[in-house]
Amino acid sequence: MKTEVAIIGAGPAGLLLGHLLRAEGIACVVLERRTPDYVLGRIRAGVLEQVTVGLMERLGLDARLKAEGLPHDGFNLADGERLIRIDLAELTGQQVVVYGQTELTRDLMDAAPERGLEVVYAAEDVALHDVAGDAPYVTWRKDGAEHRLDARFVIGCDGFHGPSRRMVPAGVGREYERVYPFGWLGIMADVPPCNHELIYANHARGFALASMRSQARSRYYIDVPVTERIEDWPDERVWDELALRLGPEAAAHITRGPSIEKPIAPPRSFVFEPMRHGSLLLCGDAAHIVPPTGAKGLNLAASDVHYAAEALVGFFKRNDPEAIAAYSARALSRVWKSERFSWSLTRLMHRFPEDGPFERAMQVAELDYIASSRAAQTAIAENYVGLPV
Ligand code: APR
Ligand code: PHB
Numbered sequence: 001m002k003t004e005v006a007i008i009g010a011g012p013a014g015l016l017l018g019h020l021l022r023a024e025g026i027a028c029v030v031l032e033r034r035t036p037d038y039v040l041g042r043i044r045a046g047v048l049e050q051v052t053v054g055l056m057e058r059l060g061l062d063a064r065l066k067a068e069g070l071p072h073d074g075f076n077l078a079d080g081e082r083l084i085r086i087d088l089a090e091l092t093g094q095q096v097v098v099y100g101q102t103e104l105t106r107d108l109m110d111a112a113p114e115r116g117l118e119v120v121y122a123a124e125d126v127a128l129h130d131v132a133g134d135a136p137y138v139t140w141r142k143d144g145a146e147h148r149l150d151a152r153f154v155i156g157c158d159g160f161h162g163p164s165r166r167m168v169p170a171g172v173g174r175e176y177e178r179v180y181p182f183g184w185l186g187i188m189a190d191v192p193p194c195n196h197e198l199i200y201a202n203h204a205r206g207f208a209l210a211s212m213r214s215q216a217r218s219r220y221y222i223d224v225p226v227t228e229r230i231e232d233w234p235d236e237r238v239w240d241e242l243a244l245r246l247g248p249e250a251a252a253h254i255t256r257g258p259s260i261e262k263p264i265a266p267p268r269s270f271v272f273e274p275m276r277h278g279s280l281l282l283c284g285d286a287a288h289i290v291p292p293t294g295a296k297g298l299n300l301a302a303s304d305v306h307y308a309a310e311a312l313v314g315f316f317k318r319n320d321p322e323a324i325a326a327y328s329a330r331a332l333s334r335v336w337k338s339e340r341f342s343w344s345l346t347r348l349m350h351r352f353p354e355d356g357p358f359e360r361a362m363q364v365a366e367l368d369y370i371a372s373s374r375a376a377q378t379a380i381a382e383n384y385v386g387l388p389v
Pocket of ligand 1: 008031101125298
């Protein structure tokens with residue numbers, strides 16, 4: 001088999017890129033090791049920046065997003081006593097849209113056949129070859145048969161654990177990582193949200209987040225020690241802790257119900273440079289991870305895909321190899337600024353084991369400053385809605 005672009009991974013990044021390339025008439029094939037149901041079954045966050053919404057609009061795949069997505073003009077920080085509202089619309093003229101990443105992936109997956117986007121699911125042992133040169137190829141096994149796909153470019157959209165990043169030689173690649181000393185325990189329940197906007201709380205007992213998937217499905221999080229086991233957190237204990245940490249105003253509106261998902265995940269910050277090596281480009285979680293505090297994961301993947309699509313269109317349709325050469329620096333510029341914001345909001349809103357009374361006083365003072373400063377709120381707002389691409 002031969003194509004112009006081989007994409008590894010059919011998560012949000014891989015599918016979004018595949019659709020953008022097909023819309024430009026660029027031949028591509030997506031190789032995914034899992035089944036469609038498995039991909040859709042992964043638990044993901046649900047806040048979309050305008051850059052992500054804009055790409056779905058550009059593709060004409062935003063019908064369900066427009067019908068079911070919840071536009072939010074603001075969100076809240078809580079310090080245990082009050083809500084500090086960040087008025088996104090007033091401060092930036094923009095909104096965010098609450099819409100499950102799983103739903104966005106489903107929209108992209110469902111549209112692939114009608115758009116002529118070839119996605120090979122259950123592709124086993126996908127391996128990348130000769131990516132340093134200009135004639136790379138990918139091999140895999142499926143239904144017992146060996147397959148090979150020759151391409152001009154290979155795009156690694158295979159997430160944090162995929163093989164693409166590892167194709168960059170040790171002496172070339174550089175890693176930056178911060179693993180946080182706590183886990184995020186999430187609970188999803190078919191109950192109405194406690195508030196019409198998100199609430200991020202830094203309480204003396206710890207962090208809490210009140211989010212949602214719809215007006216009938218809520219998503220909450222608390223931070224717990226990394227040693228905690230989910231068996232130690234029956235639903236009622238989670239609901240009790242949420243009520244304490246979110247504060248009395250929100251607690252009065254919490255509707256409890258049986259959890260339909262309750263994972264514990266350890267947040268991390270991670271960046272891999274460069275995001276291009278020869279004919280290999282990296283997009284999304286294959287190149288970077290952010291703590292979920294800033295809801296940046298999918299949205300950073302979307303901006304990578306925006307840059308990668310522009311670079312590939314430049315190469316194939318304008319015969320401009322410089323576009324490809326500029327990809328890594330261009331993508332990393334936005335990645336690092338989003339990493340900074342996500343790390344900063346994580347530092348502000350969580351209790352770290354090494355923190356003493358001084359560090360706690362600094363958090364209280366910063367929240368008090370944010371409550372009283374339009375400039376501070378504007379800085380948070382423009383990062384939360386997403387910096388320009
Ligand atoms: N061969 C083929 N596919 C692979 C391989 C492999 N060896 N390894 C991983 N994959 C697939 C995974 O099964 C997954 O479907 O690559 C895909 C990577 O998808 P994500 O992990 O979702 O990463 P990405 O598309 O970059 O999305 C980034 O969306 O899913 C969220 O948490 C994620 O917020 C982040 C954002
Ligand atoms: C979610 O709804 O799952 C969610 C929302 C905002 C975040 C993280 C997760 O910052």
